[in-house]
Amino acid sequence: MSDQARQAVIKFLNYLSGEKRASKHTLSGYQRDLARLQNYCSEHNIQDWRELKPADIRLYIAGRHKGNIGAKSIQRELAAFRSFYRFLLKNQIAEQNPLLTIQAPKAAKKLPKNLDVDQVAGMLDAKPDVVLEVRDLAMFELFYSSGLRLSELVMLDVKDINFTEGVLRVRFGKGGKQRQVPVGAKALCAVEKWLKHRPDVETSALFVSARGARLGQRSVQLRLEKWCSKNGLSEHIHPHMLRHSFASHLLESSQDIRAVQELLGHADVSTTQIYTHLDFQHLASVYDKAHPRAKKSNQE
Template sequence: MNTDDASLVEKYLEYVRVEKRLAARTVELYALDLGKLSANAAKLSVALVEVKNNHIRRWVAQMHSGGRSGRGIALILSGWRGFYTWLGRQGLVSSNPVQDVRSPKAPKPLPKALAVDDAVQFADFESDDNAWLEARDAAMVELLYGSGLRVGELVGLDVVAGKDAKGWVDLQAAEAHVLGKGSKRRTVPVGKTALEALTRWLELRGPLGTATGAPTAATQADAAAALFTGRNGTRLTAQSVWQRLKRRSQLAGLNTPVHPHMLRHSFASHVLQSSGDLRAVQELLGHANITTTQVYTRLDFQHLAKAYDAAHPRARLRTPKKD
């Protein structure tokens, strides 16, 4: 790094340290990123104020090919972009060479879904909780896994349909009516096992939706309306569902903690594995765009690939014959 470049970097770091009051660790990371920038520029014998857009793009490509993650590159670019914004305010550069440069997109991780056996084991599990809690949790699991509901849709369900109800379950028609993302309503089928679990829960739930039958006056109206409630009579929250499922998965002996969206992913993956009908899965999940649903085809392919590797004679690795 030449003297002029080193001076500019030092002044900028002083600026973010004193005027922007960034944390010491953040300033250290900025210094490391600007050190990379200076080293790249020095290799080309280019001063930092003379760096162009094509230089930045070349260095991004080099970082990407070198194995740096898209997120890591994005953080580095953010530091560089801030530096050149500051140089522009000082009148030292006419444009920001990093302004329209984006990091390579990181591959989207596959949704986490349970294997069929694990999902069934989880759904069939009966805890040692009192009958009221066990019936409620079993009904929740059956709706999340059996109908692919989002946790927000689940906790928004009321006992009966009404003008103010976000959603409800029609036991006679075996259908759940839910209010999904974007305030879009959809109807999904409710399976026999889920209907049985819901029927048992409603028998034990009580008219006021509490384990004790004595909610406070402030919670009485909501307790009477909500399908799933806590022991104190208030509508069950999404956070409480997360906690209950995590606990249930540990008690059931599963290797991974289960959360509500994992059951939704499992529902979609298992229906797709059995039917191959992507459009039907899209409708059941309430996805506005089928590209959102297509991620489950990758899960389905993984399932097929494992079956192929296990069953097809040409997929089995063979030990090469020695000469």
């Protein structure tokens, strides 16, 4: 592609970083997706973004399908391209959007895995043996107590938790949104125990390493794996599974989807509705086991 076309991509990424304050993860994804589209254009002798047609986009999608790329990945790429073309139109770098008539392929809905109440209790009732495990247990309690995302947990500062009111301030939610969430008594107790052992370091981070640095996301994942392995939990458990469990258990008990949406920090209730499917699975299971006419007779 022409230098002008490549410069347009750089301007767009700078716009996302500066004005939109997109995260490093988002920027990396957009950069990767647009690089693929640039490669496609170069292979098909398309020099300028004005030259790209809807037929080219369909051909690009077909190629991705051929490469066994899933519908969800293609949806994400098309979303990046749409955002890019909105930027091009706004800055008069293009006159038409070739994605207007393009429909993203539908992905099969995958239900998130969650733990049952007994599994969660078995995991969180285990006793820590060393100081780092006191910290780990406080993290895992907060995941389940407040339905946090992994990125939200690692960005917590000591000042974000209010022990008097039993609330937690999430300052770095998805899309830069803030919210307040309640914290259960067991989680508050676990965090208080950790703060007694937390190193006296300059960083404001709630959860720090043995060296006093803010814990990263990968470190939390590895600590959770180690904790589960030590306590005989055979199922592979990741941090987001505790968030899923929080949501499904809360919805199962309260039936209040709007409240669960607020607690999870979902911008759209449709995102939260996936947990109604989990809840229905639970109800269907109870029905099959308990209803006298639910089971098929062996004599049929």
